[in-house]
Amino acid sequence: MDETKCKSSDKTNQCKQKENKYTKSTKREEKINSKDNEKSKDSEKPKGKSKDDDKSKDIEKSVDDEVERLFKAMNGLGTDEQTVIDVIVTKKNQQRQEIRQKYKERYNKDVMSDLKSELSGDLQEVILGLMMTPSEYDVDCLHEAMSGMGTDESMLIGILATRTPEEIKTIKDQYKIEYKKDLEKNIKSETSGDFKELLLELVKGQRPQGDKIEEKISEDEAKKLNKNGKGKLDKKHFKSIFTKYNNKQVPAIFEVYKKISDKDVLELIEENMKGDVKNGYICLVKSYEDPVDYYVERLHGAFDGIGTNDSRLIRISVSRSEIDLAGIKQKYKENYGKSLNEEIKSECSGDYKTALLLLVGEE
Template sequence: MPGTVFGNEDFDADAAAQTLREAMCGFGTDEEPIIKVLDSHNNAQRQEIALAFKQSYGKDLIDELKSELRSDFENTVIALMTPPRLYDARELNRAISGAGTDETALIEIMCTRTNEELEEIKALYQQEFEASLEEHLDCDTSGYFGRLMISLVTGGRDEDEDVNEYEAKADASELYEAGANAWGTEESKFNQILCRRHFNHLKRVFEIYAENNDQNVRDAISSEFSGNIKSGYLALVDIAENKPLFFAKRLDYAMRGLGTSDDDLIRLIVSRSEVDMQEICTEYYFMQPEDDRRILREAVESECGGDYKNMLLTILNPID
């Protein structure tokens, strides 16, 4: 199943730009047309709308939106207006800048993007921040987790979708020998296999591991590792087994407990809106206890408010 946001079949960049300008003219801002325009076009079309806006009115659309909007609604609008890989680059920079590191954001982006996407992210990161992503990751992360990030940023995952049964059995055996059956865990072997093999291959490796041993790979990782490296490895297991479920769990975590992690919620919904959000919504529903299930829209509605809530709900249930 695809995402929830699609290209507008009746696309007219000039008309959309005019609607946005009129929404921001005069006293106050009319947020409803902004929501309708942005959520009824895909990202590529939004870039054309931004160009048409600049050509027609001599102003930068994103600058205009920033001057008119506030808080989480503004952040969601800017996320929607930013090309996907540039948005990833900026989110990675946000995660490693300032006091502390947002390891969950690093794990989410670095573990789920393709080789091609990572190459684009690295180029845009260099252009935007005048430093390489690898250098910043190396400076801001350390230990086993730092090595995981460096392994991932190289973009060296095998792209052959076919699974070789012999090689899968060999990798399952090597993971066991490097972890549960070793005098101390060989982290480099976990890195080599989890960061370089195709996810189809990894899924079969994990099945074989569970068939041949008294625990599964998830249990082995949980017993052998701790902290951020454990979270990173478990994320890779989740992604190999069911990527939409991985994102559904991330959305659930962003809205659990006291307060909502709005940065995570915005990034997750916007970045998957054109990719696999329909599948994520399905997984979100079925991952919950049978007697207490709610759809993702209901969760967002209970956690968010105002135009911010309306924007997210429209992304999840787009305008025809």
């Protein structure tokens, strides 16, 4: 501002005040602009790593480390079975699938093929089973149940009667990929009679899900089943109970049947069926009524008698490991006064025993 334009001292003072005011205002604006620029620069700076980023990198490093351990365990002088057990048995299935994928990326080799060539016997069966996805393992079990002499009714029922429609579809697709044959066709060729018809109904994967129980349905179906107290079984109607209703409704029907007939449904099966279909329906009823108790009984049967049914022991331990194995262990001790760990220690040996004990967990 030009001071010559301020002719009086008052005007001069006014002018100076205006200058000071203007100067202060300008400085304030500059200061604000400066702060805004700093903020803008800060916003342009790359943000620091989040905790999630660090966690993700730690997980990736852990997978890489385990893949390397596994590779070295199978590529030295002989196979380091203990390391293989430590790497695989201690993981969840999702982690094992990450190891499986990373192994392929890093070494351009299939870890399943390497494990198959480096391991043998029961230990191989445990490790390969654990490395499969749940649907792959179901497919393997189903194929095994229909191979060789006779069929394993309980294995077939245990899988097909307890899977959701989505899981059944995945199993059928996986079976076709693995064995170049439809699961339905294999069931038709390997089973027969009423048992075949039951399996074919179950493999359709149309059974309702959920846990809703309707009392009227229970009463109506139980009355039909009782057939006026004559004790005769309408097999077609009996089969429909397992394919029309969910896992909670079916036992509810049998409870009402027991009240009005004074007879357990298992007795009805024993009196009216024989062979594969009888065994199949017994397994089916037990798996619906109490799945944990069903597997406890199956496990005890694996240890009972001459020799151990290692295949059954392995398949139950692997397939139930992330579902209800803890409950199975507890119920086993309650039912038989001996822990599952004790049974394994007395009936199994070597690396196979080590792997199973680690899988089952401490008492």
